[in-house]
Amino acid sequence: MFSSKNGFKKTFLKRVEMVCGTSFAESTERDHFQTLGNMIREYVSNDWIKTNEHYRETKGKQVYYLSIEYLLGKLLRQNLINLGIENVVQEGLGELGIDLSELEEFEADAGLGNGGLGRLAACFLDSLASLNLPGHGYGIRYKHGLFEQKIVDGYQVELPEQWLRSGNVWEIRKADLAVKIPFWGKVEAKMENGRLQFQHLNAETITAVPHDMPVVGYNTDTVNTLRLWNAEPSQFPIHHDILRYKRETESVSEFLYPDDTHDEGKILRLKQQYFLVSASLQSIIKSYRQQHGNLAQLHEYVCIHINDTHPVLAIPELMRILIDEESFEWDEAWNITKNTISYTNHTTLTEALEKWPLRIFRPLLPRIYMIVEEINERFCKELWERYPGDWDRIAKVAIIADDQVKMAHLAIVGSFSVNGVAKLHTEILKNREMSQFYQLFPEKFNNKTNGIAHRRWLLKANPKLSGLISETIGTNWTQAPNELVRLSEYENNTSFLERLAKIKKDNKERLADVIHEKTGVAVDTNSIFDVQVKRLHAYKRQLLNVLHIMYLYNQIKEDSSFSMVPRVFIFGAKASPGYYYAKKIIKLINTVAEKVNHDPKVGDRMKVIFMENYRVSLAEKIFPAADVSEQISTASKEASGTGNMKFMINGALTVGTLDGANIEIRELVGDSNIFTFGLTADEVLHHYQHGGYQSLEYYHHDWRIRQAVDQLVNGFFPGVYNEFEPIFDSLLEENDQYFVLKDFASYVDIQKVIGNTFMDPIKWQKMSLANIANAGYFSSDRTIQEYADDIWGIK
Incomplete structure (x- = not known):
């Protein structure tokens, strides 16, 4: 039923009428989704039965x-890709006036x-x-x-x-x-x-x-x-x-x-x-x-x-x-x-x-x-x-x-x-x-x-980049992800790097449309898309990211000579329903966004976006569009992380602590293709065992920290009263157990380096390519x- 486009169309039309008890002309898009799903499930059932029989016999x-x-x-498109029938189905549906991408929206x-x-x-x-x-x-x-x-x-x-x-x-x-x-x-x-x-x-x-x-x-x-x-x-x-x-x-x-x-x-x-x-x-x-x-x-x-x-x-x-x-x-x-x-x-x-x-x-x-x-x-x-x-x-x-x-x-x-x-x-x-x-x-x-399923996170999520890779080194990488390393041969190929940049720009435009539709905020796709999407937890330090944004905002407002490469800071995160502190951080991100996005003095230099209801299908739109991947957990706390790998295979550059798999990413791409900062795991563990860290010292000795932390409680954000006192207290009264203030200066410095590097497009594309080429190691095929x-x- 999927061997040819015409065969597919014929079966599909017949099935719509059988399954839905209505003529094709009167059927709905949901009917089409259900029919296609049933057809695919039936199509695999033969192999499903055979697989189980094979296991029983052997x-x-x-x-x-x-x-x-x-x-x-x-699972709809992923199953079509894995079965090798995506094109037949897409073209067949197209001739019937049905858009496969729109059918995908009916799947939860x-x-x-x-x-x-x-x-x-x-x-x-x-x-x-x-x-x-x-x-x-x-x-x-x-x-x-x-x-x-x-x-x-x-x-x-x-x-x-x-x-x-x-x-x-x-x-x-x-x-x-x-x-x-x-x-x-x-x-x-x-x-x-x-x-x-x-x-x-x-x-x-x-x-x-x-x-x-x-x-x-x-x-x-x-x-x-x-x-x-x-x-x-x-x-x-x-x-x-x-x-x-x-x-x-x-x-x-x-x-x-x-x-x-x-x-x-x-x-x-x-x-x-x-x-x-x-x-x-x-x-x-x-x-x-x-x-x-x-x-x-x-x-x-x-x-x-x-x-x-x-x-x-x-x-x-x-x-x-x-x-x-x-x-x-x-x-x-x-x-x-x-x-x-x-x-x-x-x-x-x-x-x-x-x-x-x-x-x-x-x-x-x-x-x-x-x-x-x-x-x-x-x-x-x-x-x-x-x-x-x-x-x-x-x-x-x-x-x-x-x-x-x-x-x-x-x-x-x-x-x-x-x-x-x-x-x-x-x-x-x-x-x-x-x-x-x-x-x-x-x-x-x-x-x-x-590892990550590189077929979902690259082949499915980023078809343009996958197409360029297959055209350049053949399609073998889809099953032997280590083949991606062959892309390194193209690091001095200007036309290849330009195509890479063009694909990233297209992906950013696609995400910008989603952002505008969901939040009403228009973002400039020439900006750095700086992304932190993951569970919201204190150790993952979304707070460090926010305090840096507050510092940049203060600079724009107070120092007329201050210049920065325009950035769109994108967050996506759910906090556990009972995790009171994490919910405060979400409120803080949105409060900062409200202030920044509506300040004419800031203009397009900076936007802050919180993407509601972060989930797999949204992640598939975000990863391909990211320029910078924020992996800034307190060293020793993140067991591995896999978001870092999904960003990497889509060509984003990591800014990260030496934690979890960030260390192995650095080993593969080399120091010159990743931005690292902050305490090491040994230093963090030493502080936990022997003390010696006083967050108040950092608060008193660094005016940037003092200004941003005070703004949490001094009425800087109108109408939120004492909303952010628990965050203020966690940093000062409770001595900042995740070392946000300790790593702040180092984080600000590396962010400046990122901005300067982005200004050199060829250098940036070469770094991006080095990340894609070395990402094959992080395929779950290797892990499994x-x-x-x-x-x-x-x-």
Whole structure:
């Protein structure tokens, strides 16, 4: 049906009438989107079935990737590109008077994630299928994903995100594969046939119904599966309030990250985590059993990978299945479990390492708690034998301590591999954050630097640049991204550099149109497009960027001789609903924007734009248009970052601290093709350990800092009263824990260098080219191949 344009048109017209029960002339654009989506899903179903049959027949090892988040974005054009039918469809629709780009607007972003963690999981699925590797994703089918962000009077307002309003054309509901998940109740132990048996009584059960989505590889017949679980009522309890039970059940797959400032939200989050792992493990074990029978060899054929700590309950859940349902002895079950499960750590922030209070964990998951307690007892006993009398050391690494279950500790003890996501991050884990565990299990720790799906972030997001690359070095780079390095040969080719500049200008104009449409602000595309888009968090230091903008504004207003290269500062970020401080920063960015954008004295020298509701489909328009990529986290805090890689492959130049993968970008492009500033990770960690930083000194000794910081509270922004006092206090009273003021001078200096460099267009284009040419290393194809070879053992 997609082999020729005319064949496609004929099938499409017939299908519109069949699916929509209306003539083509009377059909709507939404009908066209639904019809096309159904046609594509049917088209891949043959390969999807064949892929699964192939895995069953060859009986090779498979990996199952468990993640609480998947930030998939829109799939229509990505699937067309991966299937190699984009042109046929685009031209065929065009002849029917339908614009493919307009149909894309009918697809909602599948917002099943919050930021880098979820997008990484989506990029990984793309690479697994494209490399023909047997790997599938498991997640939760959140009805509302994260939230839709509206900016009202400069404040973030959260609305429920309605991505499923018109259904999801890519999914197939498989009610016959539903499984039951128990919560609450109590566990009874009794001896049967000389063996202790455990029974979970009076549990409240939830049914998990799988919805499968095909994951289409690029230019290959492999179609893997993303299975998303939906929570539905099981049996309506006789004595309970039926409506309450229904509401509580469905809430499990309602929202990603319910607000956990209260116990009710904490219980819901923990429920989600167990719901995900229990449903997934039941499903994985059922399909393993059909092929292999006995579970004694499970770890030889299955690897279960946990993406961060949210799915760590996979460890006690697998133990429960092996002991309670399969009658394994503890030692054998433990051996199978810890050889089946591998774990990626995504953070160095201690406060981000999950801990669950026993008062919530124990009653909600009674059998799982017993198993975690037993794992902890045995682990502490081993430690006692190794370090007799060293209570302090044991307390630091225990899985249960201070009335809490420590999920990262459980993850390390119960898995065979623990990896960080950038060289620096892994070193910090080994030498600082998890040094006690590294001393115990040095063989478990390894590094896998993150990567991005270069086909989405370059081929799909930036078709003009992709076209130029393919015309210059051939199309092989789409499957062998390291080929991009061949572009380096063109660094002195003036006509190539000019074409590069022209493409960037076109992309900036496209984004300028979006900005004007969304915000009403007209921006000059000859300006530097300086972009910071990512989650809003204090350590990512959007505040440093804003204070620099305030300094520039003050200079323009007060110093008639001050000159700067015109800039458009672009922000996009969501703050967690309960993260009060981050929401203040959003209000500050919008307040500064209001002042700057309406000041005739500033004119076109500077504009500040906050892009509402940052998400994958918006990111695809922003990355290709950026000149400068802001990667300015406090050194040692950003595990890796992947936005830095998406900017790089689209030719933006990084201004960054020596943090996360910025360090590896610098190693690849060389010092002369990146702008670095600020404290190093060692210096930051030294300050945390030994003190010695007084933010007030910087405030008193640098008039630029003093002026901008005072403006937060001295009435400089009319009508906001004491709105920004918490920011003022965090910098001075609380001694600026992310070193914003310490790095300020260094940041201002490097920004001047950026402006001067931009004035030399040939030099800028050469730097831009060096970044594109070296970005192949950061493809998730490379990352996934390393996981496959070093951790998962899949072929």
